[in-house]
Amino acid sequence: MANITITINGKKVEVPQGSTILDAANKLNIHIPTLCYCPDVGCGVANKPASCRLCLVEATGIRGPRKILAPACATPVAPNMEVWTNSARAMKARRTVLELLLSDHPQNCLTCAKNQECELQKLAAEFGIREISYQGERNSYPVDESAAIMRDLSKCVMCRRCETVCNKVQTVGALTGNGRGFPAKVGTASMIPLADSSCTFCGQCVNVCPVGAIVGVSYTKKVMAAIHDPKKTVVVQTAPAVRVAIGQEFGFKPGEPVTGKLVAALRMLGFDKVFDTDFSADLTIMEEGNELVGRVKKYLELTKAGKSAADAQKEAHLPILTSCCPGWINFLEHHFPDLLDIPSSCKSPQQMFGAVAKSYYAEKIGVKPEDLIVVSVMPCQAKKYEAARPEFAPGGVKDVDYVITTRELVRLLREAGINLANRDDEDYDSPLGESTGAGVIFGVTGGVLEAALRSVYTMLNDGKNLSGDAINFRAVRGLDGVKEAKVEVAPGLAVNVAVCSGLGNARKVLDMVRADRTRFQAIEIMACPGGCINGGGQPYIKGDRAETLQRRMEGIYAEDAGKPIRLSHENPDIKKLYAEYLGQPGSEKAHHLLHTVYHENKRD
Amino acid sequence: MSDTNTTAPEGNGTACCGCKKFSSAAEAKFAELDAFIETLGLDPADERRRGRLIQILHRAQHIFGYLPREVQQHVAEKMAIPESAVSGVVSFYNYFTTKPKGKHVINVCLGTACYVKGSEGVLRELERVLGIEADTNPTPDGLFSLGSLRCVGACGLAPVMLVDDKVYGKITPAAAVKVVNEIKAKEAQA
Ligand code: SF4
Ligand code: SF4
Ligand code: SF4
Ligand code: FES
Ligand code: FES
Numbered sequence: 001m002a003n004i005t006i007t008i009n010g011k012k013v014e015v016p017q018g019s020t021i022l023d024a025a026n027k028l029n030i031h032i033p034t035l036c037y038c039p040d041v042g043c044g045v046a047n048k049p050a051s052c053r054l055c056l057v058e059a060t061g062i063r064g065p066r067k068i069l070a071p072a073c074a075t076p077v078a079p080n081m082e083v084w085t086n087s088a089r090a091m092k093a094r095r096t097v098l099e100l101l102l103s104d105h106p107q108n109c110l111t112c113a114k115n116q117e118c119e120l121q122k123l124a125a126e127f128g129i130r131e132i133s134y135q136g137e138r139n140s141y142p143v144d145e146s147a148a149i150m151r152d153l154s155k156c157v158m159c160r161r162c163e164t165v166c167n168k169v170q171t172v173g174a175l176t177g178n179g180r181g182f183p184a185k186v187g188t189a190s191m192i193p194l195a196d197s198s199c200t201f202c203g204q205c206v207n208v209c210p211v212g213a214i215v216g217v218s219y220t221k222k223v224m225a226a227i228h229d230p231k232k233t234v235v236v237q238t239a240p241a242v243r244v245a246i247g248q249e250f251g252f253k254p255g256e257p258v259t260g261k262l263v264a265a266l267r268m269l270g271f272d273k274v275f276d277t278d279f280s281a282d283l284t285i286m287e288e289g290n291e292l293v294g295r296v297k298k299y300l301e302l303t304k305a306g307k308s309a310a311d312a313q314k315e316a317h318l319p320i321l322t323s324c325c326p327g328w329i330n331f332l333e334h335h336f337p338d339l340l341d342i343p344s345s346c347k348s349p350q351q352m353f354g355a356v357a358k359s360y361y362a363e364k365i366g367v368k369p370e371d372l373i374v375v376s377v378m379p380c381q382a383k384k385y386e387a388a389r390p391e392f393a394p395g396g397v398k399d400v401d402y403v404i405t406t407r408e409l410v411r412l413l414r415e416a417g418i419n420l421a422n423r424d425d426e427d428y429d430s431p432l433g434e435s436t437g438a439g440v441i442f443g444v445t446g447g448v449l450e451a452a453l454r455s456v457y458t459m460l461n462d463g464k465n466l467s468g469d470a471i472n473f474r475a476v477r478g479l480d481g482v483k484e485a486k487v488e489v490a491p492g493l494a495v496n497v498a499v500c501s502g503l504g505n506a507r508k509v510l511d512m513v514r515a516d517r518t519r520f521q522a523i524e525i526m527a528c529p530g531g532c533i534n535g536g537g538q539p540y541i542k543g544d545r546a547e548t549l550q551r552r553m554e555g556i557y558a559e560d561a562g563k564p565i566r567l568s569h570e571n572p573d574i575k576k577l578y579a580e581y582l583g584q585p586g587s588e589k590a591h592h593l594l595h596t597v598y599h600e601n602k603r604d
Numbered sequence: 605m606s607d608t609n610t611t612a613p614e615g616n617g618t619a620c621c622g623c624k625k626f627s628s629a630a631e632a633k634f635a636e637l638d639a640f641i642e643t644l645g646l647d648p649a650d651e652r653r654r655g656r657l658i659q660i661l662h663r664a665q666h667i668f669g670y671l672p673r674e675v676q677q678h679v680a681e682k683m684a685i686p687e688s689a690v691s692g693v694v695s696f697y698n699y700f701t702t703k704p705k706g707k708h709v710i711n712v713c714l715g716t717a718c719y720v721k722g723s724e725g726v727l728r729e730l731e732r733v734l735g736i737e738a739d740t741n742p743t744p745d746g747l748f749s750l751g752s753l754r755c756v757g758a759c760g761l762a763p764v765m766l767v768d769d770k771v772y773g774k775i776t777p778a779a780a781v782k783v784v785n786e787i788k789a790k791e792a793q794a
Contacts, residue, residue, distance in 0.1 A: 178696075
């Protein structure tokens with residue numbers, strides 16, 4: 001493609017044809033404010049409605065030699081274009097735009113969940129706004145609150161990033177522009193509550209909203225109240241992806257694992273025991289691996305008996321779909337009711353942990369389940385919705401009492417004056433804190449399948465473990481949205497697997513399954529692009545999304561590589577759990593505690 | 605404009621697609637709409653089907669008189685698109701309405717020129733006389749619905765009232781009431 005040279009503030013710069021003025025300015029390290037524009041809301045999809053007009057610059061060469069104001073984010077460069085980002089007219093125009101935006105904004109930053117993380121607030125600081133010259137009508141809408149996500153549209157700046165991620169990346173289509181003109185707003189169909197819509201609670205909209213219009217619902221107060229209640233024993237589990245994301249908020253490099261410091265900080269915060277969701281991830285592999293092996297064996301029997309591959313796949317419920325991600329399960333229950341029989345029946349690791357804690361562990365320490373409080377620290381919004389599902393509260397006692405996100409934990413630690421950087425590494429408690437490298441890779445797309453393959457290999461090869469580099473299934477790693485591979489799981493037995501992350505990619509893969517039932521035998525699906533490292537509760541990514549995710553992924557695999565045990569079925573505490581309590585994978589007790597059923601959910 | 609619950613069309617049901625019961629009159633309307641959608645031959649795998657949405661909604665409003673949520677859900681299902689995509693379009697165009705309309709539609713302009721010349725007083729007086737709030741449901745007898753508009757492009761005549769397709773310029777509250785009474789009288793004769 002041809003290059004084009006333009007001049008910005010007197011400096012020449014050459015950029016490829018099709019670039020915008022903003023791209024060219026970035027190349028010169030000239031800062032132009034933006035608000036609605038987001039280069040990557042997920043899977044590399046840009047949000048570019050050019051609606052906010054905060055990036056106005058003065059330029060010639062758009063409509064002839066006349067100087068006009070143009071949005072830098074959406075105006076393509078043209079030969080011999082000349083641009084002024086800081087002319088009097090450009091600066092005045094941007095200030096007017098910002099003041100108008102602020103005039104229809106609640107301006108209650110002090111009590112806003114996005115205080116100090118808000119892009120509008122940052123712009124107001126950058127512009128040195130000291131008073132707002134315009135007083136006018138303000139939009140006001142009722143706040144919509146669910147178990148996981150809260151929307152306050154009076155703070156919405158109509159950037160439509162949420163709509164883009166929900167429709168273009170996730171293909172859920174829960175959000176849309178409603179109405180037009182001044183009262184226009186982004187919301188659900190007919191402005192019904194999010195909980196009644198087709199929303200999956202993936203939280204990707206939360207991650208990209210520049211202001212406090214869409215935020216997670218906070219459970220930090222309830223957690224602290226439980227911790228401070230002397231009658232309660234309070235245990236916490238930490239999801240795999242938390243340890244590679246939380247560090248950035250305490251001055252560590254993005255993606256740097258801070259597992260030991262996280263444990264130390266949680267202990268100092270007051271939890272009685274600090275456990276690990278990686279433990280129940282290992283447990284998931286025991287159950288899911290067992291299911292996969294069972295289905296594959298059934299398939300082999302059926303084809304041996306003369307069934308066609310397609311019929312055998314159907315009857316053996318193949319391909320098996322992973323079920324660790326509640327965002328994905330919500331999507332399945334809503335959009336793919338015809339496939340409800342093929343996901344693994346395993347509960348997510350979060351819920352397995354809760355179920356085991358409130359039975360096995362509670363018995364072990366002699367505490368009544370209702371006096372044992374289970375808190376989860378999750379990268380995720382959907383886990384809040386999941387923990388609130390009635391099927392996960394046997395006898396009215398929730399398996400997981402409270403879910404807080406990585407972001408909420410950061411806030412709690414700040415409030416309690418605990419700086420991760422100043423803590424020495426500590427170890428998880430026993431017995432629900434012991435985990436393997438297979439458990440930790442659940443945090444990234446491809447990890448669940450890789451962990452399962454590692455154990456399935458042993459199950460299919462008379463107890464012989466993978467050794468050396470064969471333990472690394474590199475074909476299913478990486479941040480690509482859809483990965484396909486053929487994997488030999490036993491001599492002469494290869495299975496076709498797929499890994500996808502982001503619900504739009506899940507839709508693609510499931511459409512493949514609908515078209516050809518024999519194409520895959522196992523599929524891993526994560527709702528968030530890249531998996532839980534990009535969950536809707538992770539620290540906000542400032543700067544390059546793909547780059548940060550890459551670092552978090554590397555952090556996860558580094559943790560795996562550093563673990564003495566990297567096979568779930570070799571986890572000594574998992575072995576003990578089966579020996580003392582559950583019996584065998586797939587036993588009646590295991591089914592009762594660790595498995596679930598899915599329902600069609602025709603919300604709108 | 606089109607916030608939340610609207611009433612189901614002539615029926616006690618709350619959903620589309622035959623899963624809940626509608627009165628046979630409503631059923632016939634859904635059947636008519638389906639027959640129309642059928643003629644379009646939409647391909648659920650073809651993104652271009654979305655281009656037909658406005659046409660379908662147009663027909664649906666013609667059939668039902670308005671577009672309550674049940675009708676929107678039905679269209680979404682038939683077109684295999686999210687309900688939000690339908691609702692977004694319905695709420696965007698003034699032409700579409702989610703509330704049933706009266707036989708006669710009265711609109712008062714609240715644009716700047718009309719507002720300055722006192723159109724709000726006209727609107728309030730009509731609300732009082734008709735016993736309904738503007739931009740909500742029609743009068744219980746179904747004869748009138750009352751709405752407000754932003755500038756209709758006749759500022760020279762401000763304040764402006766529209767009744768069905770007729771424009772009344774330089775309207776006063778009393779004159780507006782007179783127009784209403786005339787229509788009422790005519791309807792009583794008919
Ligand atoms: S949480 Fe996910 S599915 Fe729900 S509205 Fe946001 S992006 Fe859409
Ligand atoms: S809710 Fe947030 S992301 Fe969505 S349009 Fe409003 S400001 Fe943008
Ligand atoms: S990918 Fe992970 S963070 Fe995202 S919804 Fe699923 S479980 Fe939650
Ligand atoms: S950032 Fe360019 S118009 Fe919003
Ligand atoms: S303001 Fe009423 S017609 Fe223009």
